Amino acid sequence: MTVVVSNSEKLEELKNKIIKDGVENLHVLADFDRTLTKAFVNGQSRPSLTSVLRDGNYLTQNYASKAHEFYNKYHAIEIDTNIPHQKKKKAMEEWWTLHFDLLIKSGLNKKHLKEIVNSGKVEFRQNALELMDILKERGIPLVIMSSSGLGGDAIAMMLEKERKLYNNIYIISNSFKWDKKGNAVEVKKPIIHVINKDETMIKDFPEIYKKIKDRKNVILLGDNIEDLGMIIGFDYKNLLKIGFLNENIEENLEKYKKSFDVLILNDGSINYLNNLIKEL
């Protein structure tokens, strides 16, 4: 079984409320890496767009070794549940800042983003492109919120490649300033990292906030428990949470069931959501 419902009674109730309020009161809020994309491509674990850059030969040799050094140091902090929140937040800020500085020093160019997007190493989740079409048809905004180390430009390119960069899609992520030659020269502050990724960020994106502030019913998509933080700061009415539990299923199942209303296991298709939205 690929779909797990945490509490079917509660889910039915929630679905009915959302259906009753209609599409005009709904928006979808989604994480990007491993939520809208597959966690595994050709049997290879693919944590993020950034990991393609880190593991490939796109930039200087020095970039790869330094980036791995940062990863080894800070990823351990990221996943250590014993480290207090504030301390972790500070460390993640440090990591993202160091990594962006390194990218800029190592000559990151827009062409590298294109190469990564075209590498075939990252793919959209099964039926995710259909989801984009369904949301577009029904005029439902899709807010993609990502702490991506390659920023929103790479996400936009992924969508553009599939001709799905529709005008109901809004990307909240990091962004580089590029010079005329396409070199990254600066990254916009505040940096969005894995801990501060929440909808309060929308205050820094007022144009996007305007589009969704009256759409108080939200379907949230994430593959990490931390992704639930994306809704913090948004005054929602009904919130339906869909979690993608891509791996280590047995040890995480109970925790995820407590956190999400519906779980999609085994890096499965997003079709459950497509069918749900078709019901609206």
Ligand SMILES: [Mg+2]
């Ligand atoms: Mg993710």
